[in-house]
Amino acid sequence: MIDARRGVLYPARMPEFHRIAPAAEAADLVQWFWIPQWDIEPGRTSRQHVVSYPALNLVVEPGGVELVGPSTAASYRDLIGRGWAVGAMLKPAAVAAFTEQPSALRDESRAFDAPELHREVVEAMRDAGERGREHAAAAFSEWLLARVGTPGxxxxxxxxxxxxxxxxxxxxxxxxxxxxxxxxxxxxxxxxxxxxxxxxxxxxxxxxxxxxxxxxxxxxxxxxxxxxxxxxxxxxxxxxxxxxxxxxxxxxxxxxxxxxxxxx
Known part of the structure; x- marks a missing residue:
C-alpha cells in the first residue's frame, strides 16, 4: 500500500489533517480522501509545502470543485482564515472519466463542473467533526462510483x-x-x-x-x-x-x- 505519510514536507506545520479510506466498492477508483481543516489567526498565514504523489486529485472546497493534475515539482499553499478541503487522490482507473489527456494537466489545475458533488460535500462538512468527514468521504465515494462506473x-x-x-x-x-x-x-x-x-x-x-x-x-x-x-x-x-x-x-x-x- 502507498505510504500515506509521504508527501507532506513539514507535517508539524500542518493544520488538522485527516486521510480516510474510500468505501470498499470505490477502492479501484480512489487511493484515499484527504481532508485538511484550518483556523488561522487573523493576519497570519500558514504555508504548507508538499511533494505530491503522481496522481490526479479531485478537490472540493467551499468555493467550488477543482481537478488538479500530477505535479513534477514541490508546491505550496498559503492557508489563511478558516476553511477546509476534501480531496480524492484518484487511482489511474478513474482518470479517463475526467480527462482524455492527463498529461495536459501536468502541474496545472482547472475548475470542474460537479454541482451535485459540491452540494453534498459542503452539506456534510457543515459538521466539522469526524462524523462530517466520514459523511463527506461516503458521498464522494458514491458520486465517483456513479461517474466512473466499472473500470475496464x-x-x-x-x-x-x-x-x-x-x-x-x-x-x-x-x-x-x-x-x-x-x-x-x-x-x-x-x-x-x-x-x-x-x-x-x-x-x-x-x-x-x-x-x-x-x-x-x-x-x-x-x-x-x-x-x-x-x-x-x-x-x-x-x-x-x-x-x-x-x-x-x-x-x-x-x-x-x-x-x-x-x-x-
Whole structure:
C-alpha cells in the first residue's frame, strides 16, 4: 500500500489533517480522501509545502470543485482564515472519466463542473467533526462510483502499474517494473501516460524523492550516502541534485530545518 505519510514536507506545520479510506466498492477508483481543516489567526498565514504523489486529485472546497493534475515539482499553499478541503487522490482507473489527456494537466489545475458533488460535500462538512468527514468521504465515494462506473481491464492494469511503481523500493528502472508485471516497457509507458500523465521513470523518481525526504525527516541521523545507495541513486551527489532540482534545497538543509525556519 502507498505510504500515506509521504508527501507532506513539514507535517508539524500542518493544520488538522485527516486521510480516510474510500468505501470498499470505490477502492479501484480512489487511493484515499484527504481532508485538511484550518483556523488561522487573523493576519497570519500558514504555508504548507508538499511533494505530491503522481496522481490526479479531485478537490472540493467551499468555493467550488477543482481537478488538479500530477505535479513534477514541490508546491505550496498559503492557508489563511478558516476553511477546509476534501480531496480524492484518484487511482489511474478513474482518470479517463475526467480527462482524455492527463498529461495536459501536468502541474496545472482547472475548475470542474460537479454541482451535485459540491452540494453534498459542503452539506456534510457543515459538521466539522469526524462524523462530517466520514459523511463527506461516503458521498464522494458514491458520486465517483456513479461517474466512473466499472473500470475496464486496461484501467485496472494501470492501477497495478502505479501501485508497483509507488510502493516497491526495489524498482528503480522501467525495466524492473515491466519484468515484475510481465509486460513490455512500451505497454507500461503507454498505460501510465494514458492514465496518469507521467512516464514510469517520473513516477519512480517521485517515489524515491518522497521516501528520501521522509527518511531524512524521521531519522535525522541517517547517513546521506547510505540513504542514496539504499534508494538506488548513483551516489550522494545524485540524491542532492534530485532534492535541489525538485524541492529547491539540499537534503542537509532540509534535515537542519526546524519550526518555522525554512531551508535555503
Amino acid at each position: 481491464p486496461a484501467a485496472l492494469d494501470a492501477n497495478r502499474v502505479a501501485e508497483l511503481l509507488m510502493t516497491d523500493a526495489t524498482v528503480i528502472r522501467d525495466e524492473d517494473a515491466a519484468m515484475r508485471l510481465s509486460v513490455s516497457v512500451r505497454t507500461m509507458q503507454r498505460l501510465t501516460r494514458r492514465y496518469v500523465g507521467l512516464s514510469p521513470a517520473a513516477m519512480i523518481r517521485r517515489r524515491r524523492l518522497q521516501e528520501a525526504a521522509q527518511r531524512v525527516r524521521e531519522h535525522p541521523d541517517t547517513d546521506l550516502a547510505t540513504l542514496a545507495a539504499e534508494l538506488g541513486y548513483a551516489d550522494h551527489a545524485h540524491l542532492t541534485n534530485d532534492f535541489r532540482t525538485v524541492l529547491g534545497f539540499t537534503p542537509s538543509s532540509y534535515r537542519a530545518a526546524s519550526g518555522n525556519r525554512l531551508p535555503r
